[in-house]
Amino acid sequence: MKKxxxxxxxxxxxxxxxxxxxxxxxxxxxxxxxxxxxxPDCGVGKEDFEMIEIG
Amino acid sequence: xxxxxxxxxxxxxxxxxSLVRELRKLDKTTPVxxxxxxxxxxxxxPMLSTGFTKGKDAKGLAQGVTEAMAEQLSVDIRTYSTVTGxxxxxxxxxxxxxxxxxxxxxxxxxADVIRLGLDGDGLDRVYSINDLLDYRAFRKALEGGKRVxxxxxxxxxxxxANDLRNGGxxxxxxxxxxxVMPSLLPEAAANAVQQELQxxxxxxxxxxxxxxxxxxxxxxxxxxxNGDTLAADLVVSAVGLRPRTELARAAGIEAGRGIVVNRxxxxxxxxxxxxxxxxxxxxxxxxxxxxxxxxxxxxxxxxTGERTQVSYGAMPVMIKTPCCPTAVCPPPAGAxxxxxxxxxxxxxxxxxxxxxxxxxxxxxxxxxxxxxxxLSREVPPIHSx
Numbered sequence: 001m002k003k004x005x006x007x008x009x010x011x012x013x014x015x016x017x018x019x020x021x022x023x024x025x026x027x028x029x030x031x032x033x034x035x036x037x038x039x040p041d042c043g044v045g046k047e048d049f050e051m052i053e054i055g
Numbered sequence: 056x057x058x059x060x061x062x063x064x065x066x067x068x069x070x071x072x073s074l075v076r077e078l079r080k081l082d083k084t085t086p087v088x089x090x091x092x093x094x095x096x097x098x099x100x101p102m103l104s105t106g107f108t109k110g111k112d113a114k115g116l117a118q119g120v121t122e123a124m125a126e127q128l129s130v131d132i133r134t135y136s137t138v139t140g141x142x143x144x145x146x147x148x149x150x151x152x153x154x155x156x157x158x159x160x161x162x163x164x165x166a167d168v169i170r171l172g173l174d175g176d177g178l179d180r181v182y183s184i185n186d187l188l189d190y191r192a193f194r195k196a197l198e199g200g201k202r203v204x205x206x207x208x209x210x211x212x213x214x215x216a217n218d219l220r221n222g223g224x225x226x227x228x229x230x231x232x233x234x235v236m237p238s239l240l241p242e243a244a245a246n247a248v249q250q251e252l253q254x255x256x257x258x259x260x261x262x263x264x265x266x267x268x269x270x271x272x273x274x275x276x277x278x279x280x281n282g283d284t285l286a287a288d289l290v291v292s293a294v295g296l297r298p299r300t301e302l303a304r305a306a307g308i309e310a311g312r313g314i315v316v317n318r319x320x321x322x323x324x325x326x327x328x329x330x331x332x333x334x335x336x337x338x339x340x341x342x343x344x345x346x347x348x349x350x351x352x353x354x355x356x357x358x359t360g361e362r363t364q365v366s367y368g369a370m371p372v373m374i375k376t377p378c379c380p381t382a383v384c385p386p387p388a389g390a391x392x393x394x395x396x397x398x399x400x401x402x403x404x405x406x407x408x409x410x411x412x413x414x415x416x417x418x419x420x421x422x423x424x425x426x427x428x429x430l431s432r433e434v435p436p437i438h439s440x
Binding site for chain 1: 069073076099101102105118344345348352371372373375382425427428431432
């Protein structure tokens with residue numbers, strides 16, 4: 001499971017947690033997140049997220 | 056010599072850094088010099104209105120110190136350097152006594168805050184928050200304070216009102232229109248946001264303006280046009296932005312509301328480009344994140360040899376009022392149609408429908424905010440190719 005961070009606002013998408021508010025189940029890999037999913041905090045698209053290593 | 060001159064980018068805000076980030080994905084070696092009037096610290100301007108909610112001060116909102124950015128992006132960053140002119144003939148940026156040659160020049164220097172003409176002896180307690188340095192000064196001035204008056208009920212005024220309430224401050228909002236965010240939201244959605252902000256404890260004074268700000272002990276006293284007076288520790292001015300165009304105009308570069316560029320982000324001067332809050336792109340001045348990121352991607356390609364036009368899709372704007380989550384995609388100016396409103400309390404789903412029933416814009420608040428993506432898919436893109 002990886003984590004991805006929005007380069008604009010720093011929001012983190014954690015594959016383990018998914019994003020249930022937008023119907024993305026826990027465990028959803030980044031590549032399976034819909035292409036038109038946008039950052040819930042600032043509205044930028046998937047292309048503005050970068051993979052990060054956390055702990 | 057021009058061939059060896061670097062790409063020069065003026066501005067280290069979201070536009071400047073986003074452009075360089077995209078550029079370095081395509082080209083790791085072309086020399087790039089960034090010039091900034093401030094300290095060059097990387098931060099995201101939209102996040103300045105979320106500090107209290109996220110528990111971050113100015114330092115916490117910084118995403119990278121200047122030295123780290125320079126190293127990470129392989130660029131030279133000149134801080135505290137004020138541009139005084141552009142010599143488009145000689146292809147040189149003028150910085151006081153110094154001249155800096157460019158192969159290509161990118162103007163990403165943003166917008167200035169509009170300042171209202173106010174009377175009184177307390178004007179040094181009126182703060183505009185346009186960058187991280189401003190935010191740092193504002194937070195310092197706020198230490199020990201309890202009460203903030205905000206001039207302006209636009210997106211920034213409303214976001215700061217919510218954030219300061221979350222930080223435990225008493226908040227008064229003063230604005231001339233009858234509703235909040237009048238240029239952005241249809242009335243039903245605006246009223247929903249206002250109601251939820253009121254439920255959070257924000258005091259609104261709409262339909263009036265601040266006339267005087269006078270010192271009163273450690274704080275200030277505000278005199279409103281409607282005769283009311285308010286006490287506050289300090290005042291936040293959030294009455295709008297104006298793209299910076301003067302230096303471009305002085306250099307003979309065409310400017311309207313912003314620096315005029317086509318969809319390839321080219322100004323009227325050869326090898327000079329503009330993006331972000333200072334730019335009027337194909338007739339549109341959109342001071343939001345999404346257009347800026349699209350421009351950064353297109354321009355990075357152009358600067359590395361593949362001339363690329365930006366293509367704007369639907370451009371929804373997220374309004375960071377956590378007490379009433381809101382997203383809006385305004386219909387095109389002058390579009391024919393009317394608002395179709397579904398509403399339950401402060402949950403509003405407003406769709407702007409053309410006579411043929413096509414969704415041309417929307418505003419969603421509260422529990423309907425989650426429908427923003429689905430609705431964005433229905434709205435025709437700004438650029439259809």
